Amino acid sequence: MKSVMGGSATRIRAIAIVSLTGLLAACGTSGDNTSGANTASAPGITATTVTIGSTQPLTGRAAPGYSEISPASNAYFRYLNDHGGIFGRKITYYYYDDGYNPTNTASLTRKLILEDKVFSLFSALGTPTHQAVVDYINSQRVPDLFVSSGCNCWNDVSNHPFTFGWQPDYTIEGKILGQYINQALSGKKVGYFYQNDEFGQDGVKGLDASLGASSVPDAARQNYVPTNTSIKSQIAALQASGAQVVAAFSIPAFTALALLAAAGIGYHPTWVVSNVGSDVYTLTGLLKSFSKGAAGGQLLAGMVTDTYLPLVGDSANPWISLFKGIRDKYTSYLPWDGNVLYGMAQAYAFVQVLKAAGRNPTRASFVKTLETTRLGGGPGLAPYGYSTSNHLGFLGVQIATIAADGTVTTTGPVYQSSDSGPITAYNGSPATPPANGIP
Amino acid sequence: MLAVSSRFDRLVRPTLGRHLLIGLGAAVVLLLLSSQIGAYDDYNLTEVAIFAIAAAGLTLLTGLNGQLSLGHGALMAIGAYTASLVLKQYHQLPVVAVLMIAVLSSGIIGIVFGFAAARLRGPYLAGATLTLAVALPQVAFRFKSIFGGESGLTVSPLSPPDWLGADFPPERWLAWIALAAAVLTMLLLANLLRSAPGRAFKAVRDNEAAAALAGIDVARTQVLAFVISAACAGLAGALLAYWTGITAPAGFTLALSLQLLSAIVIGGLGSLAGAVWGSLVLVFVPLLTSGMASRLSLPSSVADNVPLAIYGGILVIAMLVAPHGIQGALRRILAIGRARWGHTPGGGQKGVVDWDDPAPDT
Numbered sequence: 001m002k003s004v005m006g007g008s009a010t011r012i013r014a015i016a017i018v019s020l021t022g023l024l025a026a027c028g029t030s031g032d033n034t035s036g037a038n039t040a041s042a043p044g045i046t047a048t049t050v051t052i053g054s055t056q057p058l059t060g061r062a063a064p065g066y067s068e069i070s071p072a073s074n075a076y077f078r079y080l081n082d083h084g085g086i087f088g089r090k091i092t093y094y095y096y097d098d099g100y101n102p103t104n105t106a107s108l109t110r111k112l113i114l115e116d117k118v119f120s121l122f123s124a125l126g127t128p129t130h131q132a133v134v135d136y137i138n139s140q141r142v143p144d145l146f147v148s149s150g151c152n153c154w155n156d157v158s159n160h161p162f163t164f165g166w167q168p169d170y171t172i173e174g175k176i177l178g179q180y181i182n183q184a185l186s187g188k189k190v191g192y193f194y195q196n197d198e199f200g201q202d203g204v205k206g207l208d209a210s211l212g213a214s215s216v217p218d219a220a221r222q223n224y225v226p227t228n229t230s231i232k233s234q235i236a237a238l239q240a241s242g243a244q245v246v247a248a249f250s251i252p253a254f255t256a257l258a259l260l261a262a263a264g265i266g267y268h269p270t271w272v273v274s275n276v277g278s279d280v281y282t283l284t285g286l287l288k289s290f291s292k293g294a295a296g297g298q299l300l301a302g303m304v305t306d307t308y309l310p311l312v313g314d315s316a317n318p319w320i321s322l323f324k325g326i327r328d329k330y331t332s333y334l335p336w337d338g339n340v341l342y343g344m345a346q347a348y349a350f351v352q353v354l355k356a357a358g359r360n361p362t363r364a365s366f367v368k369t370l371e372t373t374r375l376g377g378g379p380g381l382a383p384y385g386y387s388t389s390n391h392l393g394f395l396g397v398q399i400a401t402i403a404a405d406g407t408v409t410t411t412g413p414v415y416q417s418s419d420s421g422p423i424t425a426y427n428g429s430p431a432t433p434p435a436n437g438i439p
Numbered sequence: 440m441l442a443v444s445s446r447f448d449r450l451v452r453p454t455l456g457r458h459l460l461i462g463l464g465a466a467v468v469l470l471l472l473s474s475q476i477g478a479y480d481d482y483n484l485t486e487v488a489i490f491a492i493a494a495a496g497l498t499l500l501t502g503l504n505g506q507l508s509l510g511h512g513a514l515m516a517i518g519a520y521t522a523s524l525v526l527k528q529y530h531q532l533p534v535v536a537v538l539m540i541a542v543l544s545s546g547i548i549g550i551v552f553g554f555a556a557a558r559l560r561g562p563y564l565a566g567a568t569l570t571l572a573v574a575l576p577q578v579a580f581r582f583k584s585i586f587g588g589e590s591g592l593t594v595s596p597l598s599p600p601d602w603l604g605a606d607f608p609p610e611r612w613l614a615w616i617a618l619a620a621a622v623l624t625m626l627l628l629a630n631l632l633r634s635a636p637g638r639a640f641k642a643v644r645d646n647e648a649a650a651a652l653a654g655i656d657v658a659r660t661q662v663l664a665f666v667i668s669a670a671c672a673g674l675a676g677a678l679l680a681y682w683t684g685i686t687a688p689a690g691f692t693l694a695l696s697l698q699l700l701s702a703i704v705i706g707g708l709g710s711l712a713g714a715v716w717g718s719l720v721l722v723f724v725p726l727l728t729s730g731m732a733s734r735l736s737l738p739s740s741v742a743d744n745v746p747l748a749i750y751g752g753i754l755v756i757a758m759l760v761a762p763h764g765i766q767g768a769l770r771r772i773l774a775i776g777r778a779r780w781g782h783t784p785g786g787g788q789k790g791v792v793d794w795d796d797p798a799p800d801t
Contacts, residue, residue, distance in 0.1 A: 058743035071739045096729045097743060102591065103690040106683040107486065108729060110610070114479030128590045132685035136596065196580070197589035225580050225589070227688075333738035 044119025053112035058097035072343030174206020191220035191243025203249030496671025502709025505644030510568030512695030518676025545673020553665030576688035591687025707766025
């Protein structure tokens with residue numbers, strides 16, 4: 001499923017989508033168009049700049065891996081600025097370290113809105129951290145795009161009209177992983193290993209929807225809290241339950257701990273791990289450091305996961321070569337992994353919305369643009385679900401497997417779904433990036 | 440009776456009057472200040488007030504009564520969770536009532552814990568309070584249906600009363616409430632410290648045996664100090680719940696307890712003014728450095744940690760330059776000024792400063 005066609009058909013399609021996007025934007029924002037002079041049309045927008053901001057865990061327990069996201073986004077914005085910006089405006093991106101502490105998030109978000117006067121928030125990371133400020137952001141009517149968390153709580157159009165998610169929500173992801181278990185691993189006993197919060201519970205909701213809640217007994221439903229790193233008893237309980245497949249909604253550190261604990265007691269189930277907990281580069285590093293070099297990437301062999309972006313290791317993919325090139329030029333100190341790709345792809349999507357919103361957007365017209373424009377032509381494998389009644393981002397994922405050498409391969413079609421609806425295959429073909437890498 | 444009341448007048452009135460005057464002056468200045476600055480500065484001012492309340496309580500316990508607490512973050516959590524739970528049930532409850540309930544509940548926990556604390560000394564007490572700081576957040580995970588687990592309980596922001604007008608920033612309203620609470624707390628604590636219990640606190644700190652011989656009930660004094668301190672932490676916690684908009688375990692980690700401790704040490708251990716200085720450092724230094732990560736063109740592994748390194752550096756330098764904290768340093772500067780240009784109240788020689796004399800308590 002590696003698209004190396006790159007032929008004229010795809011390019012024409014991409015051009016068509018981009019021009020259609022522009023056309024729709026012109027309709028959607030009535031009056032704003034792409035010609036004319038730049039004005040300071042909204043707080044955070046001047047004739048020459050757009051200022052946006054974010055709160056991120058740059059230090060602390062959520063920092064490993066996730067701290068790469070915002071510098072990666074910034075690298076894309078710097079690339080954009082070096083190539084003329086968007087409507088001649090350069091993007092200034094402030095990202096502050098909240099250490100994954102909601103108290104800090106509350107204070108820093110006010111700093112961004114009241115003092116830095118950002119036009120929009122972008123990519124603010126974390127479920128508990130962002131929940132602390134989502135009411136405030138919406139009371140200030142500031143766009144809050146692409147929260148970096150798969151909690152479906154961001155899809156609350158009536159209470160939070162300015163907030164939008166981006167990555168597939170964990171329930172949709174769980175449903176599609178559950179369907180794969182039903183089809184490819186049918187007849188095997190299934191167990192769960194999940195983080196005991198919205199993230200893990202939403203994922204389990206999705207898994208249960210596909211597998212049937214009664215097919216997984218309580219003894220095979222093991223959870224952890226991120227503040228307690230001793231998880232051996234949970235893994236032993238999964239082994240005792242006879243589970244041959246373990247579906248995990250865990251962050252990378254706990255995926256690694258679970259793999260090591262299982263290997264330590266000679267337990268070798270098929271691991272089915274959600275996207276956020278399965279980045280090969282991050283896991284290999286963690287496995288090596290937790291086991292003091294005794295184990296490594298070989299424990300990942302046979303793991304099943306999913307993706308909604310092109311694969312990090314697929315160097316033939318034009319998106320990967322574009323983003324990897326930007327990373328090499330602007331942030332060569334970052335590893336090339338899923339977190340960097342995530343940050344770049346999010347930045348690309350943000351620029352898409354900025355472009356679609358026209359030359360002189362207001363905060364309201366910017367949000368309306370996202371609700372009414374079909375954002376196509378980006379790196380995502382699945383379509384976006386944005387509409388006036390839905391503020392979720394990607395609607396689906398594609399299953400992928402990890403080989404013994406760490407190579408990830410996608411398998412089967414891209415599936416899409418909603419929290420309550422059926423799972424369907426998505427037939428859209430992947431887009432190629434524009435020649436200059438800018439929407 | 441007459442003798443008692445005249446003694447009362449002579450001893451308490453001037454102190455009370457002076458403190459009331461200072462408190463009133465501070466209230467007027469803060470009111471004017473908060474009305475002149477922007478909403479964001481009001482928001483930061485609120486945080487200073489909140490930390491000042493908690494730090495004042497801690498400095499009473501640690502600086503004046505000699506009981507080291509590494510668990511004040513957990514006592515703030517009790518106030519914050521109490522306020523959040525009360526507000527979940529009764530949305531319309533006035534803020535004063537919510538704050539009072541939070542003070543009560545943390546005070547009660549303070550009594551329970553104070554009894555245990557009064558039996559422990561030095562590192563054992565530190566260890567016990569540390570347990571509180573580490574264990575309490577786990578309660579929120581264990582009883583998720585009540586406390587909301589990792590994602591915590593949301594608190595809707597306070598809206599200013601109608602008579603202030605529709606455009607009145609909510610940040611300023613909360614600042615007024617927090618500043619009023621802080622001034623009131625300082626006033627009560629300052630008075631307490633000038634009265635018999637305050638002197639008993641210091642006597643117990645300096646020498647328990649001597650204090651006991653002088654007729655002071657050591658254990659009772661220690662429990663009292665703990666309760667007052669816990670009540671202050673609870674008040675600060677409840678205000679913090681309004682200020683943050685969410686009460687979650689991640690907001691009340693051990694780091695918060697240690698921050699409070701560093702605030703009272705930097706500000707000047709054992710002085711209420713020091714608690715205010717320390718809170719100013721605690722709030723404004725991270726704000727000044729927080730933007731650096733995105734503005735420095737350094738590898739992120741370095742840039743991300745620059746703010747923390749600066750904060751740590753300031754702590755180290757502050758301790759080297761001003762071992763008695765900011766308040767101690769100010770006193771010293773005043774003392775030099777007096778020694779050089781003015782009279783010497785202590786009857787010491789003009790032009791001589793006793794550098795080794797520890798800063799007096801206030």
